[in-house]
Amino acid sequence: MRKFVSAVAIAVGVAAGGLAPTAAQAASAAPAVLWASSVEEELGRIQVGVSADAGVASIKIHVISPATEQEVAVVDSFHLVNGTEQNGWWQADDAVILPELGAYRLDSEIIDADGVHVEQRSVGFLAYMVKMFFKDLKVTRTVSYDKRKVTASGRLMGRWPGTGDVKPVENFPIEFVTWYGNPADGVSGKVGHFALTTEVQYADEAGYLTTLWDDSRRFHLQAYADTQAPEVRLADTRITADLDRDTVINGEQVTLTGELSWKTPQEWRPMPDAPVYVSYCDTRDYCTLLGATSTDGQGRYQVTVSPFWGGTLRVSTYNPDPFVTTVTHVDKQVVVLDRTQFTDFFGERSAGGQVWLHGHLQFLNNSTPGQMPVDIQFSKDGTAGWHTVSSFDISYNPTNPEGYSFEAFLDEPGPGYWRATYAGSVTSFQSAVSAVVFVD
Template identity: 30%
Template sequence: MANRRAVKGMASAFIAGGVVLGGATAAHANTGISVQYAQNDAVNNGKLDLSLAAPTAVSNVKVSLYSMTTQQTVATVTNFELTSGTTTNGVWEPKTRIQLPSLGSYRIDVSATDAGGDTLSTTGAGYFYYSVRTNLNDSTVDRTTVDYQHRSITMSGHLMGQWPSSGAVTPLEGLTVGVSSYFQYGEATTAADGSWSVTLPVTDQYQNTIQASFSYDQNHPFDSQSSSRLIPITIKKTATKLVMTPSVRTIPFQGTVNSTSATLLWDSPTGWAPLAGKNLGSNSFGNYVQETTDLNGNALFPATPSLWSDYTIQAGWVSDDLYLADAQASSTITVVQPAAFASFTPTRTDASTVSVAGDLAFSGLETPGTIPVDIQFSTSGKGGWTTVATVPNSSWDGTGYGFSATVPSTTAGYWRATFADGRQFQTAVSSVVYLPAS
C-alpha cells in the first residue's frame, strides 16, 4: 500500500514539474473501493444485495445494520458470497437469511477490503427493509361470465405473508383486502386463516376485469403491498328481438302506411316474453318518433309520410339494461309506380291486317328496364280477351314509350293493349277500340 502511494506521489511531482509519466503508472493508479448500490434482494426478503467495485479482488465484506428506531447497530453480517459479476465488480449476498430483532428499516453500513490493501468504511450506503412479503396468489372468483340472472362476482382467497427471518409463509389475520372492478370497490378483513371474500356487482360495460389488493397499512408498515392477478370478466347479454308489422306492405304511388305496430321481446328463462315500459325509437315517420311499449311489449307508430318509392321502415330499442342486447327491426314497403296508356290506335290496313300503335306513360319516379306490351282482341269487348301479339319492349319516342305491331286479322271485334310488370308497377289497360271487318 505504501509503495502504491509513493508511486502516485511521484507521478504528481513529475506532472507538476512538466514531466509526464508513461501510461503504465497512470493506468494502475488506485481509485479505492466503492459501493455501487446496497438494497433488498429482489427475490429473497431476508437478504440484501451489495454491489462493490474495487481495483483488485474484494477479499472481505462486512455489513452492519443500524436501527433507525433504536439508533443502535443491531446486527453484523459477514457471511457474504459473490452471486454475480466479478470480485472487482460484482454483487455480494449473505449466504443465509439475515436475523433481526424486529421488522423495520435499517441503515446499511459497509466495510470491505481488497487484495491490494484498499479499505472501505462507509455509513448509509443504503437501507434494508426487513418486511413481510405479502401475496394474494390464490385469489379466485366464483364466475368469470356474468349474465341476466347472475349480475355479481364474488372474489375470495387468502392473504399470506413470507417472513424475512425464516422464509416461512403464514396467514395474515386482521388486515384489509380491497377488491376493485372499474368503479366498483369493496373491502374485507382477513380471518385467522388469512381468508377473505368480497362480492361486487357488475354494472358497467367497461367493467371487464377484477383484482384484489393489499395496500399500505399504517398499523403494519412493514407488511409489503401486493395484488392478485387481473381476472377478466365477460358480460353475456340476453337476446332481444323487435317484431314490426306495418298495416300494409304494398301501397300505391304517394300512398302512406297508416300505422306500424312493434313488439319488443326478450329471451327469458321460460321463453320469449314482452318487455314493458321501454322506449322504441324511429326516424321513419317524418320526424324522430318515440313510442313506449305496453304491458304486452307492444307499441304503435303513426302513419308514414307520402311515399314515392320503395321504403324501409326501421325502429330500434337501445337497451337500458346492461344484460339485455339492443334490438332493431325493419320492414320494406313496396310502392307501386304508376303506369298508364297515353294513347292506343288500332288501324285496319287491309282486309287481312291490323296495325296498332300507342304510347305508355310512367308518371312516377321509376321506369321499367323492359316495357313489354300485349295486344289483345275480343269479339265482344266484354271478355274472352286473347293476346294476339306482344311487343317485347317499348322505346322512348319523345312523347312516351312507344310501341307498334302488325297483326293478321279478318274479323270484326275489339282491340286493346295491356302492360303488366308484377309488383313494382301498376297494371295498365288501354282504351278499347272497335274495328269492323273489311
C-alpha cells in the same frame, strides 16, 4: 376506489431500479457499490451492484438501524449472479436475521483485487418487511338479474423476511372494489380468512382486491390482486312483429305491430315503455332508421314507416339494464315495387288498312329494368277475351319525358279494342296497363 402502497416500499423500489451503472461510474478507477437493496423474492437477503476495474476481492455490507443509527448486522458473503467481477450484480449467500421489521440503511466496504479499500455510506436500503399476498382467492363467477352480489374470499398471508416463514395475517384491513360499484371493506379473520361482498353495477365489471394502510403495521407491504368480471346470465327478451302487407308500391306505407316482453326470474312479462326501432337493413347488414315508437303499458307497439327499397325491415329494441339482453330484434321481409305507368296510348287505322298503335311507358323512381317487355292485346268488346297479339322489348327504344316510346303496325281487319300491358317484376317493378283505345 383506493389503493395504498407503502412509502418505504416505493423508496426501496427506486433504489433497486439502478441495476446498471452509469458511464461515469463504470469509468471510475476506484471500486464502488452502485446500488444496494433487498432481493425482490426474498426481502431479507441483500443484493448489490458493484463496479471495480481491478475486480472484486471482498464485499462487506453494514446494516444500520433507522431508529438508533447503530449497526445491527454485517453481511460479507456474496456470490456473482449477473455480469462480471468488474461490473456485476451480487447477492448475499444468506438472508439477514433481524429482531424488528423496518427499512434499514445499508453502508458498504469494498476491496478490489489491487487492495484498494473504499467505504460508502447509505448505498441503499434493506426492506426488512412482510410481503403480503392473497391465497386461495375465489370470486363469484356468475351473476344474474336477481343475483348481482359478488363475493371475494380467501386468506391473507405474509412471507416474513429473514426466515422466509409464510404465516396468516390476521385483523388486517382489506378492500374489494369493482370498477363502478361501491367498495366492500373488511378485515382478515382467523388464519387470515376473509370474505367481502359487493354488488355489481355493470355487466363487464372487473375489479381488484387490496390491503389498506395499517399504521400499526407499516412494514407489511400491500397485497393486491386483479379480479375478473363475473359472467352475466342475461335475462332474455323477445319481440314479435307483423306487417299489415308485405308488398307495397314505392312511396306507400306499411304498419308493423307486435309485442315486447322479457323473462323475469319467475315468468315472461310485458315490457312497458320500451323503445322500438324500425330500420331498413341491406344485404351487408347496414341499417337505416325509418321510424321509432315506444311500447304501451302492455308491451304492445304500432309503428308506420315508408320503406324505400325492398328487403329486410328490422324491428329492434334496446334495454339499458346490463342484466337484461341489451339488443333484441326480429326481421320481416317487404317487397317495394318501383312505380310504372303508360303515360299515353293511341291507335288508328292506317291508309294501308293496318292498325297503328303507339305510346309511352314510364318508370317513375329513377330505376329501370334490364328488359321492358310490352304486350299489345286485343278484345272485340273491350271487356273480355283479351289476348296478346304482339310482344316486344322496348328497353332500347328512344326516351323522352313521357317515357320509353313504342309503336306497332298490326294486321287486324275488324274493329275492336286495344291496350298495352307491362307485366312488371314480382320483386322490383309495378305492373301497368294502358288506356283502352278503339280502332274501327
